[in-house]
Amino acid sequence: MTLNETLSRLKGQGVKITPQRLEILKVLLDEERYYSAEEILKKVQESYPAISYDTVYRTLYLFKKLGLVLELNFQGGYRRFEFNRQDRHHHHLVCLKCGCSQKLSCCPTDCLTRIKEEHPEFAITSHSFEIYGYCEVCRKVKS
Amino acid sequence: MTLNETLSRLKGQGVKITPQRLEILKVLLDEERYYSAEEILKKVQESYPAISYDTVYRTLYLFKKLGLVLELNFQGGYRRFEFNRQDRHHHHLVCLKCGCSQKLSCCPTDCLTRIKEEHPEFAITSHSFEIYGYCEVCRKVKS
DNA sequence: CTCCCAGATCGTAATTATTCCGATGTAATT
DNA sequence: AATTACATCGGAATAATTACGATCTGGGAG
Known part of the structure; x- marks a missing residue:
């Protein structure tokens, strides 16, 4: 799943592509691993310093609802998010x-x-x- | 696994049996389900009003380390504990x-x-x- | 049975993660 | 350009968990 494919899928679902959402998506797609909300905030801040936690959480939950992102809950209460590559x-x-x-x-x-x-x-x-x-x-x- | 079996096992491992630990154990053994830390606090408070969160968490993690208790992390970040009935x-x-x-x-x-x-x-x-x-x-x- | 002390607990403060909310900004539509 | 519907910001509120100094106590030694 590439960035462009994902973007057109989002558009098709009537979801607005804001710069913040775009940056979060890029982070999730960039590296094949999973992230804490804080890691995503930090990474997105590099190119978009004004982003808030609220936006990160809301976007992650939005993506989760759309099936784009998976939420993982590990032992110790660690919550992580990763891009949902349905094929894998x-x-x-x-x-x-x-x-x-x-x-x-x-x-x-x-x-x-x-x-x-x-x-x-x-x-x-x-x-x-x-x-x-x-x-x-x-x-x-x-x- | 009965309460007495569990207690002698704990003693064998050199763990002190305090009234607080005993009450927590009773709650965990009593009903076949899993609990949040808060539920355990509330239940133990019925018979031991002075118990603190600190004690509940420390005891649960102690029991977890000893293999007596399992920690479950569900979607949404809910953390739950249950008695580890190895047989089942x-x-x-x-x-x-x-x-x-x-x-x-x-x-x-x-x-x-x-x-x-x-x-x-x-x-x-x-x-x-x-x-x-x-x-x-x-x-x-x-x- | 009593004493003693390592370990346990209390009470509360600190920390951390997450959510909420009012004000403001922005994009698409008419 | 005005309208409307979302999005976002910033920071405060909430909730969950952990930390810590002062105090207490279970259970072994004597």
């Missing part, structure tokens, strides 16, 4: 010590199928599957 | 509208096995698998 749905290996993460290609589709069958009354919209532990570096450090 | 590991179906949940018996073990094989350098300690969507009641209510 994935989960994470999260280190509890340093907070680093790796993407995983594996997805528990069998389980999901079973759950859908067993709970037809529940309208599933998404799922999370995160693996916690200690990364190669942190597992060697005691405490 | 489970995941959740979480409604994004009303916040209600159901326990699931299904667990993506195949996926976990594959991930362990593919990432032998990562020391896995736990995982989360939550399904989000709308429950029977909320899916019928528009907005």
